[in-house]
Every structure is written in C-alpha cells, then in structure tokens.
Amino acid sequence: MDIAFDNSFHDAMEGFYAPAEAAVPAAPALLVFNHSLAASLGLDVANAGDEQLARVFSGQEPPGGANPIALAYAGHQFGHFSSQLGDGRALLLGEVVAPDGKRFDIQLKGSGPTPFSRNGDGKAAIGPVLREFLVSEAMAAMGVPTTRALAAVATGDRVQRERAHPGAVLTRIASSHIRVGTFQFFAAHFGADHVVRLSDYTVRRHFPELADAANPHLALLDRVIGLQCDLVAHWLGVGFIHGVMNTDNVAISGETIDYGPCAFMDRFAVDTVFSSIDANGRYAYGRQPQILHWNMARFAEALLPAINAVDPADVERAKALVTAIPDRFREAWFTRMRTKLGLANADDADAELIDGLFDELERLRVDFTSFFRALAMLLRGDAAMMEALLPDPDAMAPWIAGWWAQLERETTGPALRAAAMDAVNPLYIPRNHMVEAALAAAEAGDMAPWTALLDVVRHPYAVRAGCEAFAEPAPEDSGPYRTFCGT
C-alpha cells in the first residue's frame, strides 16, 4: 500500500530526530480501522483488506514512501526535568496533506524500540491502545481539539507489564507531534539557533500568518498560550482529567495528546485524581489550569533564546504574556461555561454564578455530565432528571433561582436555549466503569462491548433509545477509580 507522504519535518529538520524502524509483529490482526478518518485524510485504502491494513498499521509492511523517524524531545515530568525523552515507543511514518489542505502526522505507537527507548520495550498493551482510541474519538466527537485514532492492530505478541498482556499498535493522527518538550530539548542541548529553527518551522507549519509578526517567536508564545487556555477550559467543561500534563505531553498545535491514565469525572470533586502514579494530585481536575500556567512558563523559557535574538526588549513582553495566563484562562473558562449554561450574552454577574455552581456541585457530589442535561430539561419544564440527581429536590434551589435570573436577559425562547445547551453538553461520555468493562472484554478477545461503547460516544449529544445505561454514572459503591499509564 502506498501513501502519498510529504515529509516536511524529515526534510527540513535533520538533527531533530533519529531514523528508526518498526519491530516486526508476530501475527498482526486488525482490531478497528477508522474509515471515515482515512477518507478525510485522503488515504487510499479502498482496495486494502483488513489483513493488509493490519500489516501496514502494525509496522509489518511499511507503506511505500515512508521515511520512519523517532522525534527527539525532553520534558518536565511531574515537575522534574528529563533532558532525554523522545519517541521511545512511537514512530512517525510520515506526513500527509489531506484534501482540505491540512497537514497531518501518521504515527505508530507501540511499534517497538527506537534510539530513544532507554530501558523501555517500545511496545504497547491492548488496553492502553484501545483506551486512547476510544477517548480520543470521544473527545473529537465533543469538539475538543485532539489527536485522532486511525487504527488499532493486535500484534500477536505478549507485552510484559505487571503481568503479560496482548500487544497492540495504535496509529495516531496529529496535526504535528511538536511538543513543549521538543523546544525544551533543543534549548537545553543546543541553544538559540536550534530553537529559532524549530520555532520557524512550527510557525510555517501551524501558524503561517504569524511569520510576518515583528517577533514571530513571541507571537508563537502568545498563540500557543491562547490555544492551551481554550483547550484546558474545554477539558474542564467536559470533566476531563488528562492525568499526565507533563511538558512532553503538551502539543504546540493545541490538540490533546498522549492519552494515558486520563478519565472523565463522574460525581463532581475538584480534587479528583484517577492516575495511580499521581500520588500528590499534581494533575487533579481543578489543578489543570495552574499546571497549564506552569507548563507555558516552561515553554516561554525554552523560547526565550529565540525571542531575545530578535529583540531583547521582547523578553519582558514574553514574561507579561505568562503573567497574564490566569486571567486569560478565566476568560476562556467563562466563555465555555456560559455556553454550557445556555447564556449567550455575557454579563458581569456570570462569574459569581459560575463560581457558585462549582461550590454546589462539590457540596452535593452531583454527577457532572448529567447535571447540564438536567438543567436543559428544567428549561423544558421537566424537573424529573434534576430531582433524580440531587439528594433532595430543593438542594440547589437558590443557585437554580440565580441561574433563572441570569437567563432573563436572553432573547431566544427556552426550547431553543435548551437545544443549544444539549448541543454542547454531552450525554454520553466514556464513563469509567463502562471503559473498564469494555477493555477487560477486549483483552479477553471480545471486542463487542468496546465497539458498542465507541459507537455511543461518537454521538455524544442526541438521546438514543436503548442507550440509557451509557449515560449513568458508576454505582456509588464501586469505590475509587484508578487508572494506569500502561507504559
């Protein structure tokens, strides 16, 4: 199978990666292939059967035209700097330009060791591969910027973790794999000229309109901060907890990347942490805005040599951009929350309403996802869903009265507003207990529950008959949920 690769990073950025090859899997078998994504990328897979897709997207049969490379990067992991990370279990097959003109990386994840694998095996187990596939597709369906999943292939090999698991390879599509950690790597090891080269490439590839700015590196910082503020506001709005917001897991494109121990919150608690390795709650739900600020400060530091090379006076401007992040984030957050609450017109009193909501959700441990759907039902004159969520029907009466008061200024009628709310507030998300059950079945060889769950979360908004169970939170007595990186 041929792919019309156009490998700009490979061609322009020699020295920023290492050539690498995929390991040969024992017996590749296709688990799932995303045909609609393939079509939007312009990949010609019409004549490829499942067996060929399995060979190509497991690394057994490299597509014609591929120039596989592993990218170099560094990163702060849980606050500590590692100067040598890089694609240790991933391989960039190449880039394609989609029919709409957008450029994408096609990457294999879990395809064996690379020069950056350190002590790792470069492999991935089926559970984390199918979790990333499912969650990234759910995020895409909810309009959250994200990498996508093109294929998952079982390798037929066993991967040793706490115990042996079936191995798999994920094919990930990203608008690029340039991370904050990529900048940190070249700032730490090489200095200004390499940072300038990387920044210039990044601007050309992602933000060509910034190339004419007085200082494109400063403009890049500004843009990336804006994208990250929007992204994290979006995450909080759907109850998403990334779990490993290390700087190597922050994509410059503003896409969510590296789905490891991520999960969605059920009952609201601002300090929710799912990841078993996040003992101190560094990446808890409510800390994500602070971590975004911290990560952008690291990005600014890495960019400083380039910013300074153009104009030393811009260093102060870069610092000011970083200082302004909390305000900028709050703006993005309020914008998102207004849409969730059906408030089309901004008003100063919204801040109090929004902050007050989270106090109430926390106090009452309300199911976060269902709450916004129940609010829209109130607009339709139906209180049953809200009453079922609350410990007693009046538990949130003062807050709800305040919300009604804010709605007074809206000009559209309640039915239209309820519909607008339902169009941004998902009903079906990958619920933790559903994800776990689906992954356990898949590991045991039964893909049906996972496939059913994928189909549900790909249509997050419209009520579907027969899907009631997918909208339910985990039973209260199911105990704390724990997730694992699976690396």
Ligand code: AMP
């Ligand atoms: P992550 O925390 O998953 O973003 O990964 C952090 C770093 O560890 C990256 O450089 C990965 O490439 C590397 N890594 C994770 N798992 C493996 C593995 N199984 N083999 C080799 N490298 C790995």
Ligand code: MG
């Ligand atoms: Mg990573």
